[in-house]
């Protein structure tokens with residue numbers, strides 16, 4: 493609490509500098525969390541890279557992510573959200589997903605220096621800044637927060653199960669499940685709050701033999717730094733990962749506040765898409781309820797061309813109607829048209845293939861009966877919110893662990909393929925099983941149950957609402 497000149501005590505308005513990881517799947521929940529904090533009395537300075545800013549403003553035609561929100565906020569009373577951009581050290585035209593390691597190295601060395609300069613500039617300007625909210629995958633937040641006397645909040649955009657695996661990587665090393673030759677292949681049964689997990693269900697980085705890549709460096713340094721955070725807020729739900737979250741809460745201030753969506757879910761006053769969205773609603777309006785499979789592999793992952801071709805052939809064989817988001821770099825930016833010859837014509841009467849869409853709008857449409865997904869965490873939460881069951885095809889990073897939660901633990905989905913090889917017959921069979929609802933332990937029923945869990949978590953007095961309220965109160969207490 494600060495004092496005015498006449499000696500009266502006044503509350504400082506908390507001011508957070510919020511820095512998301514510059515990837516689509518991280519920026520989306522960060523933007524929505526920033527708005528939520530601003531509507532709870534925070535001033536937020538939100539920082540995007542020049543690249544993310546350029547992509548979003550080009551795709552959405554808006555000045556910045558928050559400009560429409562500022563114009564349309566209730567009662568004309570603007571939320572106090574400021575906006576800044578910094579360079580990630582690479583030219584705008586550089587293909588960040590194709591040159592992933594170079595991008596990561598630039599984030600590690602160049603972006604981090606720019607961010608520190610930005611924070612120093614805001615603090616030196618005399619602005620009262622109270623906390624730094626940053627993605628857990630950065631390697632510098634606790635150090636920078638300490639340097640400028642700020643409370644450090646780490647924002648985790650993936651499940652608690654993934655968090656705890658990285659947080660306990662020293663146990664994986666000690667027990668020979670990671671970081672050594674001849675790694676153990678039996679189940680991992682010593683991570684607090686995780687009864688048992690197979691090595692194949694850990695993240696792709698934890699399944700690799702060596703740990704010399706720039707991504708390994710970033711992840712392990714980031715989790716070391718995160719030990720210095722004052723709070724961790726996570727886009728997950730207490731009831732969905734109860735034991736894992738309780739075990740983390742015994743070690744740190746860990747708040748499960750998800751799913752973090754805009755109010756109303758589909759309609760958002762903020763623009764977050766890096767690509768312009770095709771409208772699928774008219775096409776979907778003409779389809780029967782629950783009859784359409786939505787297919788999307790998220791914003792960043794690449795699919796092997798041979799696998800993509802088998803998936804396409806499987807979709808054709810299945811006879812099911814589908815909307816497919818096919819980014820033009822889905823295989824690689826050098827191969828923008830990887831579909832089999834004649835495929836588009838063969839399925840033209842029952843498919844819509846687009847480059848990007850409003851995924852929330854599509855998932856919420858009554859015509860959607862299933863999602864074929866790479867198991868990105870945002871997609872899983874969005875499908876769960878809509879009660880849509882999943883067909884899982886994990887590609888890299890957290891997606892293998894997310895698949896375990898969906899298929900083995902919550903039973904709201906099934907695997908796309910029965911073994912490592914992707915074969916069109918399996919693809920068609922599993923699409924049929926999911927969409928036909930012929931499964932014994934029907935994931936469709938479970939999806940409706942999980943939908944209720946999510947709705948209740950965000951309802952009045954639900955776990956995520958309570959956790960968010962408690963987090964905000966404790967953060968404000970630390971600041972004042």
Ligand code: UDX
Nearest residue numbers: 517518649650790791792817848849851868869870871
């Ligand atoms: C990645 C990781 O895979 C994910 O697990 C992590 O939490 C964030 O980084 P990404 O691969 O892009 O994200 O997948 P996902 O988490 O599913 O996020 C994609 C987002 O893009 C979702 O919010 C989805 O609604 C949105 N999207 C996708 C669209 O708005 N339109 C589309 O056409 C496709």
